[in-house]
Amino acid sequence: MEQKINIKNTYCQSEDVVAREIHGEFIIIPITSGIGDLEDELYTLNETGKNIWDRLDGKKSLKEIAMELSKEFDAPLEEIEKDVAGLTEELLVRRIVLEV
Secondary structure, rough: OOOOOOOOOOOOOOOOOEEEEOOEEEEEEEEEEOOOOOOOOEEEOHHHHHHHHHHHHEOOOOOOHHHHHHHHHOOOHHHHHHHHHHHHHHHHHOEEEEEO
């Protein structure tokens, strides 16, 4: 998948979703008019995805998030940047995150 977002940009979690951990799974549910929109797909994140989600606070760029994760998990920065950008792009398309 070609990256269409800029790693230097900042993103935040949408207010139109509810995110909960249920039985060890982290689930994001789109909300429309205060009601869970069951016609939309529920989105489940693994542990790595949740780590990225928790950092999408509208204050740090994706580059900064990738640098934090690279240090925390002692993983190559380039690989982490691709993962962070890829997940953020998926979430952006579904309007689960927004560009700040």
